[in-house]
Amino acid sequence: MQPRRLTAVFDSWGFERHSSRTSPTLVELYRRRDNPHVRTLAVRLGILLFLATPLLAISASLVVSWNNPAFAWDGVAFGVALGVAFGVAFGVAFGVAFGVAFGVAGGVAGGVAGGVAGGVAGGVALGVAYGVAFGVAFGVAGGVAGGVAGGVAGGVAGGVTVGVAGGVTVGVAFGVCCLIVYLRVPIYALEALWTWLLTTLCETGQLSWRRAALRLPFHYHDVIWFPLPRLRPFLVAAGKENVALGNSLIAEAADTLGQKGPAQKALVELQAWSLERAAQFRWWARVAELDLDFLRIVETPTLMRSFRDAARDLYAAERSRSHHHKNAALERARTTLQRVQSAIVGEPHPEYLERHLLSVARTWLAVVAEEQASLAISMRERPQVPTPFVAGEVLRASNRELFKGRRDLTRIIDHDLTGDRRAPFLLLGQRRMGKSSLLNMLPEHLGTGTQVVTLNFQGLSGETHLQTPHLWLEQEVAAACGQAPSPPGRTAWGETLKWLEQVDAHLQQQERRLLIAIDEVERLQDEVERGRTSTDFLDLVRAMGDRLGRVRVLLVSAHPLARLGPHWVDRLISVVQRELGYLKPDEARELMCQPIDGFPDIYPPGGVERIAEQTRCHPYLVQLVCDKLTFSLNANERLQATDEDIELALDDALPNAEAALFNALWAQQTVDEKTWLARLARAPVPVARPDRVLKGLIRHGFVEQRAGDMHVAVPMFGTWIRDRKPEDEPPRAEAKDVVEAKTTPLA
Structure with a gap:
């Protein structure tokens, strides 16, 4: 069991942590002896302390006693017994993890030291000190409950190396100890070979990725300083095979010392793979919400947000029935992806993520090109009236063509x-x-x-x-x-x-x-x-x-x-x-007939003038009526409007105009102003001398004089006022200075 996970297990079992120890004592384990997991753990620790310690001490002593007739084997027995005894004692006092680690390291070191003398014993002592210091300090004190492997390797390898070296300088021996004890090179070599073998077996179909994943070295050994060879392709292949397994393995590998780099690179490759699959299956909505596999577990970098923006436009294009809107959305997506491509190509030293996203951008651009080609065919076979009109939204530089006058x-x-x-x-x-x-x-x-x-x-x-x-x-x-x-x-x-x-x-x-x-x-x-x-x-x-x-x-x-x-x-x-104020007649005509380049002639004779008259060239109302008209034509698969279409568009525009404009215009009027507007909406009124209220309405463009009579300036607004419910109208009052005879126009 991996030491870090051993600590997590102790926590899940409810053992209280103390500042002086990170594992339960033997007494605490004994109180839970009925738990099968506790019994299994006790058996493993017992084997390590009582069986592995003598075997390791004997193995090390055989190496040290080679060509050494003075080697005392009884000292080995005494040293092992002393180390095991201290291990049990420390297990009671400071926790089983520390006790076993100290017992194994002390037993092996004590056994070897008891069998040799002089310089060799000093070398062993040095090695043991070094091994215990790094193994136990970095293991037990650092929260890696046990650090047993480090303590054992330190005691044995340090003692043997320095002892055999004899006359070799302490510096060389110390360096060798570093490689063996701290960096654990011999263990890493075996783990690297094992990882390579697992990946090869999975790639050839001789072993499943899920079964092989359980045998990866970082599951059992936290302190692997170097990246394991072929771990990255293993994580990528496992992720493609099983998303949950891939996410789990990447998270675990990223939490270990030397495997964070391979895990991050594997995640990047899987993200790129997910984006390419999204383009293949047109999963634009999922990309827009970052609801793809391997995209939900990390922060979204800037380039990834660009793909999200492009996906939103592609999703809008997919759902739109308007050729014009679909083409505009595809063009926005293409522009966004080209910017991503240019940004990556312009980087002198692109990062790993950027290099893979460059390939994704090319794939997405190819899909956009396919969609644009398909749209071009649809536009030829089933032509539509473009729908460029924007009613109610603030115009920006991107749609400056609609800003007329x-x-x-x-x-x-x-x-x-x-x-x-x-x-x-x-x-x-x-x-x-x-x-x-x-x-x-x-x-x-x-x-x-x-x-x-x-x-x-x-x-x-x-x-x-x-x-x-x-x-x-x-x-x-x-x-x-x-x-x-x-x-x-x-x-x-x-x-x-x-x-x-x-x-x-x-x-x-x-x-x-x-x-x-x-x-x-x-x-x-x-x-x-x-x-x-x-x-x-x-x-x-x-x-x-x-x-x-x-x-x-x-x-x-x-x-x-x-x-x-x-x-x-x-x-x-x-x-x-x-x-x-209102647009000029020629500006309103330009807005209706040339909102964009190549806009077709869709209006019947007099249709443009009819819209201009009813809207009084109010820019919002012009765009609203034209938008209703083009939508109706496309819904009926026609390219030319009739007089009936114009009247229908004017009627259809009234509910939107009420919500977005007329209610606000009406609410800002005083009671006297509403009285005048309601009267003029019913019929034009000749006025000889307008009062103060009427002058204000004229000044602010709500009322106009035509042929000597006063009219509501915007006929659509007058129609809306006239059709309002009676309870919404102001009390009827005769407007001052109203005469029945026709008067001269206002100066």
Whole structure:
């Protein structure tokens, strides 16, 4: 039984550990003499102490007594008896493991020492001391309960080697003792041969991997300093044959001294094998969850995460019925795998894992190529309308093709950043108008001379710095400007302002600018009303406009400042307001007809105009209706839409528009505003002199004048308002200044 496992067995039997011993005493074992395992253990220890000790002592004495007529055999008997006696005594006092180890080592050493004299005895003493020191100290005291092999080998080999050496210098003898006692080279040679033999027998089919695994040397011997030859291929083959067995063997081998390296390499090979099998059988979902054999027992390295990302895209492609989405997912997977391949090839000295993952990447790329070829055939045989429209998601650089228009606004922002202008900006726009998408596109439009840092206050409630949002700003700016001075990290926003002045001076030297964009800044007011933060952040924004030249602030909101509260108007009185409104008709047409290169002409005559009219060129609604239309065409396996398809897409889009847009737009209106919108939704109203409420609705794009009448600007929104339940509508009230006769348009 392996010493470390012997200690574990003692623990499982409930024997209490002490600082002075790691095994039970003979008395404790005697109390459990009815246990068959205890009896078996006692028999083994007894054989080792009472039988093996005399045999080892006699064998060693035969070697030492060669050509030594003065050898005293009676001294051997006395030494063995004395060692065994001390072993029993120590077994009672300090535990059976220590007692047996000391008894065997002392018996053999004492027996040999009793039979010789002079230098030889001194050599034996030296050898015994060395053997016992390393065998017992590294065994018993180190928790390897017993260390019997080390003690025996030390006593015998050390005594014989140094004794026979005689006149040889102590240094040479000491070195030989090191090889034999500490490194255990003779034992290792036998274990290496045995491992090689087991692997060969298994490979030739003469022995099963499971049976051979029980006979591996590291099961019985912890202190194997060197890797066992052919252990790695044994572990790999056993793992392929039986996953549970492979995992168990790798874990056990990795827990021993010299077999950790082979175990780690075997695990790498099995991981690569699992990934290749996953590609062969298309187990993308399992790879995405790291639910493959041999991938669950280790931390996930960076390259392995890349395979997980590729598997997610491949799984998405497998489940998608859209040719466009399937092709996009396959292309993302191919790009990810090519990056892995390039990263490994670019390494001058790739690690063992990287070398094997390179082969896996090639296998996966071949599978992706097969899937793309199969998709190309499907696209020719069963063509579909591409479905590139993204409704509701923030556009990023990866889908910049869908970002249409806004060029005039980006030019204005770029213009406002130049010169000596310092006041903060306010970008005002309705919900889902594309404000966040615009922020993502600003770096490309503004160029490298302007660094854009974006904070989204939508997640302010979950931020660590909820009460001190200026510290959040510090962190983001410091991360973006790597060469800037270190931020102070203090609760007073005045310290942040002083630090930003240093950043401003740094940017001045580099002739660069910094734009800090704060998306959904109105969420700050929500937290102020909850009492979880204050308006001090607005003081910082105002002070930044007064004292900084190269650092500018862009606030993004769906609400005008007056609606957020008087403190917003007071703190930001000098703000430069820019509005993000509906797309222009030609921009909306481009979005519908050319969302991506090669998009087919799917609309009936007048269909584009119908969608533009009903959505009022609202970017979210345009994408939503077009997405519904393309989905319907593909579901019915048609490539050309009819007028009925357009109307059906408009109707199908209403539930999504309600959840994602209309409810929020309606909730932000006052009672008077809701009254006006409900009235206009029922029928256009001619107005001679609009009141304050109606003027506000016109200013913010909810109401428009057409042919002298007031209309809800977005007909889809008007339809939704008109179809609302009666209990959801505001109380009916006659709007002021409504006249029946047609009036002149508003100036």
